[in-house]
Amino acid sequence: QVELVESGGGLVQAGGSLRLSCAASGRTFSRNALGWFRQAPGKAREFVAARTWSGDSTTYADSVKGRFSISRDNIQNTVHLQMNSLKPDDTAVYYCAAFIMIYPSTYDTSSVGSWGQGTQVTVSS
Numbered sequence: 001q002v003e004l005v006e007s008g009g010g011l012v013q014a015g016g017s018l019r020l021s022c023a024a025s026g027r028t029f030s031r032n033a034l035g036w037f038r039q040a041p042g043k044a045r046e047f048v049a050a051r052t053w054s055g056d057s058t059t060y061a062d063s064v065k066g067r068f069s070i071s072r073d074n075i076q077n078t079v080h081l082q083m084n085s086l087k088p089d090d091t092a093v094y095y096c097a098a099f100i101m102i103y104p105s106t107y108d109t110s111s112v113g114s115w116g117q118g119t120q121v122t123v124s125s
Helices: none
Strands: 003-007 010-013 018-025 034-039 046-051 058-060 068-073 078-083 092-099 112-115 119-124
Touching: 003 092, 003 112, 018 034, 018 092, 018 119, 034 068, 034 078, 046 068, 046 078, 046 092, 058 068
Parallel strands: 010 119
Antiparallel strands: 003 018, 018 078, 034 046, 034 092, 046 058, 068 078, 092 112, 092 119
């Protein structure tokens, strides 16, 4: 089992930036892909970004390409999501995710083995 703890959410004005962090621990963590999902009120949880352990594969949802950047520190066992040019539509609870596979075949909730508790991001207009 992988334990994931997020931090860094908050309230920001449109056009601003936030950086989310996720600390991972657990025996099965070591080389799994890590990523972020988000869930807005009344909507399904959706994929945001993911990065493999080696960093040779980074994937983003179309809605955040060019604005968000995912990074990973394999020594500190952390993954970060830098969010720039934030929009009100980015308002959601953001969840850190540990995928089941080193190279996930799909980036959806069915590919996730462990979830963090979530952190709220609110973007005001």
